[in-house]
Every structure is written in C-alpha cells, then in structure tokens.
C-alpha cells in the first residue's frame with residue numbers, strides 16, 4: 001500500500017480531473033459506494049474460484065459476526081447499489097462512473113499493489129453493441145486526452161449461456177489431455193471452472209492454454225452477430241483494436257464482449273494491462289435485481305499514473321506570485337496583500353517566517369513562482385511596485401490595488 005505524496009499527487013489529480021470531465025461529457029454520473037461489502041457479494045459475482053475471491057480478498061469478521069470484505073473491484077458494489085436503490089424503476093438507461101481504492105492481497109511488484117485505485121464506468125439497461133462501443137470509446141478518449149498513445153485495445157467475446165457450455169466441453173477435452181501438467185490450482189479449476197485455467201499466470205498452464213481451441217469458433221449466431229456489430233461500430237468511430245480470443249478476464253460475471261487495454265511500456269513490467277471490462281448481462285439479475293443487461297470497465301489508476309510519470313511532464317499548477325517583505329515594517333502590509341490576492345483568485349506564497357529579502361527571494365525561486373513582488377517602505381508610500389518575472393523578462397510596474405488584474409493580463413497567453 002502506497003503513500004501518494006505531493007509531487008506525485010498532482011499526476012493523480014490530473015488523471016482524475018481529466019476522467020471526471022470526459023466521463024461527464026458522455027453523460028456518466030459519479031457513484032460512491034462503501035469500501036466494505038458483505039463477502040457474499042463478491043463470492044456470488046466475481047466468483048468463488050477466481051483468484052480475486054479465492055486468494056486475494058481482505059476478508060474479516062466484524063463485531064456483529066458478519067463476514068465483510070474490503071472491495072477488490074467496483075462492478076459488484078455498483079450493481080448492489082443499483083439494485084438496492086431500485087434505479088431501474090426510475091430510468092431505463094443508467095450511466096455511472098466511480099473512482100477510488102480497491103484492495104487485493106497480491107504479491108507486490110511494479111504496478112501491482114495491495115491497495116490500488118480504479119476508475120471505472122458501468123452502463124445498465126442497454127444490450128446493444130453500441131453500448132459496448134460507447135464504454136470502450138470512453139477509455140480510448142481518456143487515454144488520448146492523457147497523451148497515452150501506446151496502448152492497444154484487445155477485444156473478445158465469451159459467448160453466453162447458449163454457446164459457452166459447448167465451448168467449455170471442448171476446452172475441458174483439451175485440458176484433460178494435459179491435466180497432469182497443470183498446476184495444482186488449475187487441476188481444481190478444471191473441475192470447478194475450466195475457463196479460469198485460461199488466465200492462470202503459471203507458465204506451463206499458459207502454454208497449454210495457448211493451444212486450446214478459440215472461443216470465437218464456438219459462438220452461437222446471436223453472439224456472433226453481436227460481436228460482428230461491435231467491430232463494425234468500432235470501425236465506424238475510428239477506434240483501432242485487435243481481436244484476441246485469449247482475453248478471458250479474471251472474473252466470472254462476463255458474457256459476450258470482453259476487452260483489455262494493454263500498454264507496451266517497460267515501466268509497467270508484466271503489469272501491462274491498464275484496464276479491462278466487458279458485458280455482464282446476467283449479473284444484476286443473479287444478485288437479486290431486475291433482468292437488466294450491463295457493460296462496463298475498470299482502469300488501474302496506479303498504472304496510468306506510472307505511465308504518465310514516465311512522460312516527465314509537470315502537472316501541478318505553478319504559483320502565480322511570491323510576495324516578499326523588504327523590511328519588518330512591511331510584513332503586515334505584504335501579509336494582508338497576500339490574503340487579499342488569494343481571495344481574488346491568485347495562487348500566492350508568502351514566507352511567514354520573515355527573514356532577509358535575499359532568503360525570501362531564494363525561496364520564491366525554489367518554489368517556481370511566476371512573479372515576485374517586493375513590498376518595502378517605498379512601495380507602501382507610493383502604492384506602486386514592480387512585478388518581477390522570475391523566469392526572465394522585464395519587470396512590470398503595478399499599483400498595489402491592481403495587482404490581480406495586472407498579473408492576470410501578464411500571465412494570460414496572448
């Protein structure tokens with residue numbers, strides 16, 4: 001679990017701000033659910049035999065003897081809230097996004113933490129391929145807005161209740177032929193949830209999985225049609241993608257479309273998937289809600305921020321102005337001026353420790369203030385001062401009662 005310190009937090013805020021603004025443009029409203037849920041919610045949705053539920057959850061008993069878990073993902077809590085508040089009664093199509101910490105007891109590596117952060121979106125009520133493409137488009141546009149161009153969209157279809165059982169039998173047949181070579185976990189998965197073998201991280205299991213039959217050959221006509229339409233619509237909006245039958249996703253609730261956004265940057269090591277999602281038409285009903293189809297995604301903020309930091313760009317807003325007092329007698333006036341200018345909307349620094357003018361100016365330099373303004377006796381008498389540009393250029397004369405306006409004009413890009 002990480003502390004995110006000033007210096008890094010600006011990158012996070014930039015991503016969060018960009019996402020909130022963009023998702024708003026798509027008509028998605030923010031939902032905030034608790035950090036803790038009944039353990040049963042995740043067992044019933046994510047699935048008992050998945051790594052997330054089987055090995056990675058922070059589960060504990062509270063004082064009332066209930067089994068609770070820190071949320072390992074955001075889709076199930078959002079679906080729970082959607083059901084609990086009967087949202088489908090008041091609107092046929094609901095678009096939500098969320099942002100916050102998730103918890104998984106995993107082995108720590110680059111890009112893999114025990115408290116990490118996801119930004120995700122869910123759309124309830126539309127079974128149409130256009131809805132799948134809309135949520136993928138949101139991710140594509142977010143990555144673009146962040147300047148992350150080296151990320152590829154991989155799509156797949158997992159079929160539905162009509163065609164997946166037949167695929168599962170074909171898969172089991174293939175896996176049985178190699179069962180003695182599978183890892184201990186996959187031996188169990190083979191019996192309980194064979195699709196999960198396909199996303200086992202064990203090398204030998206992956207080799208066996210890569211020789212398995214493709215699910216795309218087993219799709220029924222409606223699923224095939226849905227997947228074809230998703231691709232046609234992706235083409236129509238100009239989104240590039242790769243069809244990848246290995247995209248299974250590590251959760252049980254998906255039907256039909258699944259997708260992952262995979263980055264090819266060495267900074268992420270093996271944690272190269274920045275996000276993924278898909279359609280989950282049966283989840284809401286299976287959790288006791290109405291029969292409402294849905295599709296969504298979750299993006300790993302930690303990994304996005306790692307990639308952005310690699311770019312080396314500065315994200316925090318700079319200080320507009322540093323006000324220095326040339327002598328002790330000017331400190332009160334300078335302090336009051338700083339207060340007033342903040343009220344007027346400027347980002348102003350003032351060194352409350354006082355000290356020599358030289359040390360104050362050094363600090364102005366270190367903070368990267370755009371301008372500095374020195375108040376001394378002469379300035380107090382005349383009501384006039386000089387705005388000194390800290391990165392070179394001529395000083396700008398200014399009246400002390402017009403600093404905000406003058407500075408705005410000076411900063412404004414012409």
Ligand code: ATP
Nearest residue numbers: 111112113116250273274275276298299300302303
């Ligand atoms: P991976 O295959 O890398 O383990 P996952 O399939 O378990 O990922 P999802 O459940 O799909 O991950 O979560 C969506 C995104 O959340 C991931 O693509 C990743 O960016 C992020 N994520 C998941 N687990 C972690 C973690 N432990 N630390 C940091 N980010 C994570």
Ligand code: MG
Nearest residue numbers: 051052106250
């Ligand atoms: Mg994982």
